[in-house]
Amino acid sequence: MGIITVEKTDRLFWLGRYTERVYTTARLYAKSYDHMIDVIADDYKNFCSAIDIPDVYGSKEVFLEKYPFDENDMNSLFSNLQRAYDNAIELRYEIGSEALAYIQLCIYDLQKAKESDAPMLEIQSLIDHIMAFWGTADDLIASEQIRDILKTGKRVERIDLYARLAFPAADLKREVNRMKFRIAKSHISYKESVVKNLETLVENEPMDYYGIVREIENIL
Amino acid sequence: MNFKDFELCAHTNSINELLARYGVKFGIYKNNTFHERLFPFDAIPRIIEADEFIQLEKGLKQRVKALNLFIKDIYSDKKIVKDNIVPEDFIFASSGYMPECEGIMPSKGVYSHISGIDLVQGKNKEWYILEDNLRVPSGASYPMIARQLCRKSSPKTFETYHLEDNRDYAKMLRKTLDYVNVEGHTVILTPGRYNSAYFEHSYLAEQTGAHLVTGQDLFVEGDKLYYKNYNGEKERVGAVYRRISDDYLDPMNFVADSVIGVPHLFDVYRKGNVALLNAPGNGVADDKGIYYFVPKMIRYYLEEEPILQNAPTYLPFYEEDRKYVLEHFDDLVLKDVAEAGGYGVVFGNSLTKEEKEKFIKMLKEEPRRFIAQEVIDFLDIDIMEKGEAVPRKADLRAFVLTSDEPVVWKSGLTRFSRNPDSFIVNSSQGGGFKDTWVLSQ
Numbered sequence: 001m002g003i004i005t006v007e008k009t010d011r012l013f014w015l016g017r018y019t020e021r022v023y024t025t026a027r028l029y030a031k032s033y034d035h036m037i038d039v040i041a042d043d044y045k046n047f048c049s050a051i052d053i054p055d056v057y058g059s060k061e062v063f064l065e066k067y068p069f070d071e072n073d074m075n076s077l078f079s080n081l082q083r084a085y086d087n088a089i090e091l092r093y094e095i096g097s098e099a100l101a102y103i104q105l106c107i108y109d110l111q112k113a114k115e116s117d118a119p120m121l122e123i124q125s126l127i128d129h130i131m132a133f134w135g136t137a138d139d140l141i142a143s144e145q146i147r148d149i150l151k152t153g154k155r156v157e158r159i160d161l162y163a164r165l166a167f168p169a170a171d172l173k174r175e176v177n178r179m180k181f182r183i184a185k186s187h188i189s190y191k192e193s194v195v196k197n198l199e200t201l202v203e204n205e206p207m208d209y210y211g212i213v214r215e216i217e218n219i220l
Numbered sequence: 221m222n223f224k225d226f227e228l229c230a231h232t233n234s235i236n237e238l239l240a241r242y243g244v245k246f247g248i249y250k251n252n253t254f255h256e257r258l259f260p261f262d263a264i265p266r267i268i269e270a271d272e273f274i275q276l277e278k279g280l281k282q283r284v285k286a287l288n289l290f291i292k293d294i295y296s297d298k299k300i301v302k303d304n305i306v307p308e309d310f311i312f313a314s315s316g317y318m319p320e321c322e323g324i325m326p327s328k329g330v331y332s333h334i335s336g337i338d339l340v341q342g343k344n345k346e347w348y349i350l351e352d353n354l355r356v357p358s359g360a361s362y363p364m365i366a367r368q369l370c371r372k373s374s375p376k377t378f379e380t381y382h383l384e385d386n387r388d389y390a391k392m393l394r395k396t397l398d399y400v401n402v403e404g405h406t407v408i409l410t411p412g413r414y415n416s417a418y419f420e421h422s423y424l425a426e427q428t429g430a431h432l433v434t435g436q437d438l439f440v441e442g443d444k445l446y447y448k449n450y451n452g453e454k455e456r457v458g459a460v461y462r463r464i465s466d467d468y469l470d471p472m473n474f475v476a477d478s479v480i481g482v483p484h485l486f487d488v489y490r491k492g493n494v495a496l497l498n499a500p501g502n503g504v505a506d507d508k509g510i511y512y513f514v515p516k517m518i519r520y521y522l523e524e525e526p527i528l529q530n531a532p533t534y535l536p537f538y539e540e541d542r543k544y545v546l547e548h549f550d551d552l553v554l555k556d557v558a559e560a561g562g563y564g565v566v567f568g569n570s571l572t573k574e575e576k577e578k579f580i581k582m583l584k585e586e587p588r589r590f591i592a593q594e595v596i597d598f599l600d601i602d603i604m605e606k607g608e609a610v611p612r613k614a615d616l617r618a619f620v621l622t623s624d625e626p627v628v629w630k631s632g633l634t635r636f637s638r639n640p641d642s643f644i645v646n647s648s649q650g651g652g653f654k655d656t657w658v659l660s661q
Binding site: 003004005006007008009086089090092093096097100101104105108187188 | 240241242243405412413418422423425426431432433434436437447448449450451452455
């Protein structure tokens, strides 16, 4: 692969972040959707609060319709997936057509879900295709450095989301550990002190989730 | 051969789905908004017999050789002008002529490395050249990826028919890029993802292993071109397959507000420190007005008779031709030499009385701006529509890659019109594409 520009490095990192954001929030949306069937009708409020987005929906029905598909909502699944695509489309050379195809398929999945009377089935396909994207990236991207930058983005996003969603300490410890090794291999410039702070923060009880979010957002 | 012979056709929808999966799209601006569109694929191939291709190949090599000699001559001795073969009006008034290129000899003396020659086949089975594209011809990636997916969809078809493999285009292109590389990396310079041919830029980069870059990734220092990596270290670039038009290539030498070019790139090129493919200034040879003179160029430079014919063409610039054009206006197709992509093409018989009068006035005022051609009775080729084969107009873009010698790719992009009444096959005008099979025996 040889040389990677600053711009491509940035795109790889953000492709990793947005892909992970779509993956985790789509899974959470699926869980919340199920909850709203017969457990808590307005569970969407908890969902919005957990992932730190404004509740602009007002009702369960509007939320179910808008959150995944609204092109004008910058927090929607669609908008986040579009951002992943916007980065991926510029990275065919770096990640290869096979990996890029899975991001393209995710776009189609969401379009199909929008038209479907059973959208969760298509959203499941989207989740499957993200898994396939990561599998393909692992298997077919020959450059270790490219894989490392992509996965650094993924790990950073996961820590951010897990902290916002108040995941158990064991999950956060595992993710910080994975990110620490990945970012060191990626050759991108980052703040080592932030990694150290994160390692300390995940050991503290009670867990300082806001502190973790603050640190992780400041890692580059 | 009947389309029902092809098991492949049953898989048309699946192949189109696979093309969508791989993002085989082209971009188009409509009402100032960028849209990505899928390029519809029709599985019935255009088939060129082995013997027929041999003849076509000879003619295309001959034409590209002559065109390369012409460009070299124009930017040096101008013998063809001095010998009154091509009038100077058609050189210096051409928008493709670049005085900045005077006296520059590109790496290994090649000007048109990647030539896209558009042809149509008449009902008499004769091939006619429609136009030469020597600047940034696009389209090879589409049949390349389509063949790959067709083979996946119907292996049996490719066991039954013996045809030349077209998946070697990337290898041919890489050889062409490496041949002229002066020293360093080879890159493909794209204007970015909002360019209509961005899929092709990124796909060819992936397939050739050349780095896909934008103008912002490159910089000039000490008369050399460099690429800046993520550590800020510079690495020398020796060849640029640029998919940016001449005008936007270098803001210091051409359009000053270009944000997609590289400042001083042309200076590096002028000093022979980088190869640009295709060479700047090639537009002087693929101008629709110059097209008329290509058979004369072949005779002049190669002392050979042209193997492939031009479509019968008239230049209103010449009084005799202008008279003919005005007398036979309704039977001719008129083309604005400055336009491309199917724009600026007018069929004489399609105009209202007022439109015709207006057009003739313009033609008389600016005769250099137009050419007129006889409407060729195209050999229609079948496409599938709702499960039935229907005839449509189609052309062929053949690709000739020149390193030490011109080589013709044994395939090509066949574009067709989906509208039964239209001759315009361009993707930007709603056309589709087919694979082009060259039979090996």
